[in-house]
Amino acid sequence: MFEISEIKGMIFDCYGTLIDIDTDENDYYTYDTVSKWLKYKGVKIDPDSLKSEYNSKIRDKMEASKEQHPDIRVEEIFADICGENAIWKSDTMYLGIETSKVFRSASLRRLHPFRESIAILNKYDNVPKCLVSNGQRVFSEKELRFLGLYEFFDHVIFSSDLRYKKPDPRIFKIALDRLNLKPGEVLSIGDTVENDIIAPQEMGMQAMHIHDAWRALLD
Structure with missing residues (x-):
């Protein structure tokens, strides 16, 4: 000892x-909230498609990595999604950062030290x-x-x-x-x-x- x-x-x-935390990244509500928020940022994507694209892009990034224990940057995932589904021009990297925060807040169920x-x-x-x-x-x-x-x-x-x-x-x-x-x-x-x-x-x-x-x- x-x-x-x-x-x-x-x-x-x-x-x-x-931190004692609980999040639910599988809940439809999480993606529905983000999808609705994105409407006001010029990104058109329904909750089911958002969930599918989010998970598939993370999986692809992980599989493409040469690291044994890879990680991604979630803001880059959302930036790609926003860029591919935008109906008007915007700063997709900035939007990816802001979308990440909205996604986290929508998935959050408990957070305290x-x-x-x-x-x-x-x-x-x-x-x-x-x-x-x-x-x-x-x-x-x-x-x-x-x-x-x-x-x-x-x-x-x-x-x-x-x-x-x-x-x-x-x-x-x-x-x-x-x-x-x-x-x-x-x-x-x-x-x-x-x-x-x-x-x-x-x-x-x-x-x-x-x-x-x-x-x-x-x-």
Whole structure:
């Protein structure tokens, strides 16, 4: 068992670790809401077609990637959809960004921080921290800022920035480089065993499941 006094840096996962979230990206309502919003942006696409195109474009991007654990940028997916279904000219990249936010808000069912995780962040405020998330910066950063969590971190890394995601060790190597620390000096905290426990441990880091961290670090 490690001594917390030996830890010089922390890496945190986001969803399921800091934020309790529930979304439904399969619900007809999600795509119906986005489809209606797009009418006012000059994009004509019905909810069923929007859902089909969204899923097929993500699948195609993933299959075309050479990464073992690929990720995409959802704003690029929506930019392509908007460009292909526009009835008047617009800035499709900007529209893709805005559509991503509408899509997220339409799919959102629950969003709030775990109070125990906030307590850890406050208790170890003097320890450098890096957030490493398999998330989309286009809306995940907004959620972190809205919940007052973003400013706890010295560095924030989203898989969409890199186009590959955890458990790829490169994402953790970037975090270590930004923290300027050795693996043995860093504690990884998360809720997914493969991504947040095993992968960091294989690199020489300490690692804890978030539920264990609540008990061990808040005593």
